[in-house]
Amino acid sequence: MDEKVMLGHGSGGSMMKRIIDEVFYEAYGNDELLQGNDAAVLPAPKPGERLAFSTDSFVVTPQFFPGGNIGRLAICGTVNDVATSGARPLYLSCGFILEEGYPMADLKRICSTMAETAREAGVRLVTGDTKVVNRGHGDGVFINTAGVGVVPEGVSLGGEQCKPGDKVLVSGTLGDHGITVMSCREGLSFSADLQSDAAPLNHLIAEVLAAAPNTRCFRDPTRGGLASTLNEFADQAQVDITIEEDSVPVKDAVRGACEMLGYDVLQVANEGKMVCIVPADEADAALGAMRANKYGVDAAIIGEVGETQPERGPKVYLRTAFGGKRILDMLVGEQLPRIC
Secondary structure, three states: OOOEOOHHHHOOOHHHHHHHHHHHHHHHOOHHHHOOOOOOOOOOOOOOOEEEEEEEEEOOOOOEEOOEEHHHHHHHHHHHHHHOOOOEEEEEEEEEEEEOOOEHHHHHHHHHHHHHHHHHHOOEEEEEEEEEEOOOOOOOEEEEEEEEEEEOOOOOOOHHHOOOOOEEEEOOOOOHHHHHHHHHHHOOOOOOOOOOOOOOOHHHHHHHHHHOOOOOEEEOOOOOHHHHHHHHHHHHHOOEEEEEHHHOOOOHHHHHHHHHHOOOHHHOOOOOOOEEEEOHHHHHHHHHHHHHOOOOOOOEEEEEEEOOOOOOOOOEEEEOOOOOEEEOOOOOOOOOOOOO
């Protein structure tokens, strides 16, 4: 086994075959992937079902951090994106951009994590690609994943479906991932137990849909955080949304770090949280389903959808702990680059 990634590992020849056989196949080989074809041929969905498809790329630095690594992000990010449509994620592709000289041991560790996370989510990596760039022309490893899932008949979700009176829920504490990665990158120490929240949430989503079948929409508040997600919903549905500051779950260590660094925790990235909007009469059922899942124990109802005024357009508001009310804007620019 080679100890470092070399340009030859992306050449299409014997070295590439070796890295495929000894790293990728060893980590998550399955019947479809082991066929070695350029495309995976997969079973078609049942009549009445639809396919959901998503893709994402991951360039996080550092690549290893408390709570996970770039490989866990790559699986969770695409699984969660597919699942927000109400789909059951089934298959993933994976593309690696590797830098010459990257330690093979680190690559194997990343692949092992990807395989473990895929098993937890109940998905399979069935096709992929590898490229290697010259030393100094990359940053170790970048990963792209794409995912396919099946949307059951009768399920239709989207931000445009939000209605006045609906309740806003979040599945847990905000800002964990962004602050963890930033603290690792900058060598800061805020809390010994602070770690990324990266998690596959497809099972949590399915459980919420079973408990609250009229759920309007889901979205994972990654880059731009909760603030950007809620503004997207408000714009899609042309509604106002108001959330209560005291109801939003945030760990003390994360809140303290944001206050010290001047970040708005509502704009910090998350990789294992889900925002959903449900009819008011199903909010308690949805909350109970979230809290029954290990990734939703800190879930909370944090706000409500309201009517908007046509002359000013949709807005998102934060009602503060002091009783005031301010506009909660989308993130402008890049707060924490290379966060996922």
